[in-house]
Amino acid sequence: MHLFEAIVAANRRRVAGEKSASVPVAEFGAALPIAALTCIDVRLNHLLPDMLGLPEEQFIWLRNAGNIVTGPVSSTMRSLAMACAIKGAREIAIIGHSDCLVGKTTAMQLLDRLAALGVERRRLPENLVEYFGLFGTERQNVLKAVDFVRASPLIGARVPVHGLVIDLKSGQLEWLVNGYQGFQSVARPVSKVGRMLQKADDTLETLGQIGSLAVGELKFPETKIGEIVQTGHDWVHKAEQAATVIEDKVGPKPAGASDPPPLLPSLADRLKAATRRTQK
Numbered sequence: 013m014h015l016f017e018a019i020v021a022a023n024r025r026r027v028a029g030e031k032s033a034s035v036p037v038a039e040f041g042a043a044l045p046i047a048a049l050t051c052i053d054v055r056l057n058h059l060l061p062d063m064l065g066l067p068e069e070q071f072i073w074l075r076n077a078g079n080i081v082t083g084p085v086s087s088t089m090r091s092l093a094m095a096c097a098i099k100g101a102r103e104i105a106i107i108g109h110s111d112c113l114v115g116k117t118t119a120m121q122l123l124d125r126l127a128a129l130g131v132e133r134r135r136l137p138e139n140l141v142e143y144f145g146l147f148g149t150e151r152q153n154v155l156k157a158v159d160f161v162r163a164s165p166l167i168g169a170r171v172p173v174h175g176l177v178i179d180l181k182s183g184q185l186e187w188l189v190n191g192y193q194g195f196q197s198v199a200r201p202v203s204k205v206g207r208m209l210q211k212a213d214d215t216l217e218t219l220g221q222i223g224s225l226a227v228g229e230l231k232f233p234e235t236k237i238g239e240i241v242q243t244g245h246d247w248v249h250k251a252e253q254a255a256t257v258i259e260d261k262v263g264p265k266p267a268g269a270s271d272p273p274p275l276l277p278s279l280a281d282r283l284k285a286a287t288r289r290t291q292k
């Protein structure tokens with residue numbers, strides 16, 4: 013049995029009234045602690061630890077409004093990466109919840125609330141829905157976040173990434189994305205996720221080879237107000253656009269150089285070529 017199978021089983025028993033139901037931690041030491049990203053909703057403060065059935069030292073808790081992940085290298089992603097690398101988290105869970113106000117708030121309502129607080133519209137990005145991560149359904153939002161985490165070059169392929177939603181009334185967990193199955197699919201080179209991870213890995217490795225000059229010029233999508241990426245695939249596309257920006261800044265290609273191929277796998281090569289021209 014895997015850790016999250018035990019978590020879900022203990023949760024079922026708690027919902028059924030067995031107050032002492034918890035995960036037998038001693039059996040799952042190799043899978044603990046976990047890192048969980050949830051919403052800031054205060055109704056989760058006591059409910060979530062109770063319903064996960066884990067002792068608090070086995071539960072690294074990250075929170076933001078709407079448990080959103082805006083991209084594979086966003087600040088939330090960096091915290092998840094550090095939770096794994098520094099704090100030893102072995103598995104990741106994105107846990108949405110029912111009745112999430114981030115999902116229920118419209119752009120107009122948010123604008124009104126912000127205006128009441130003295131925030132000027134002209135200083136906000138054009139697309140508030142994308143920028144603040146307002147979403148249609150909690151499930152869809154969790155699936156999107158899991159997609160980003162799986163595509164992230166900051167998270168190793170050996171870390172299972174789960175997606176769940178908790179019902180605030182009953183405390184019942186619904187397991188939307190089984191990270192153990194995702195782990196298996198990564199091992200298959202033909203899988204979409206596997207290819208995405210490889211591309212993202214290539215990109216990060218290449219960015220690491222670029223000097224501080226070029227990196228200083230490179231704006232990741234999340235830092236560009238109003239430009240938000242929706243999926244890991246979008247992020248790779250934006251990174252490819254960034255490669256074009258670098259190429260523009262370091263000047264034209266040397267005479268005789270061939271045009272870079274336009275497809276995504278060419279990104280690493282294009283960045284490397286741009287780097288070489290930067291260093292000349």
Ligand SMILES: [Zn+2]
Nearest residue numbers: 051053112113
């Ligand atoms: Zn919420």
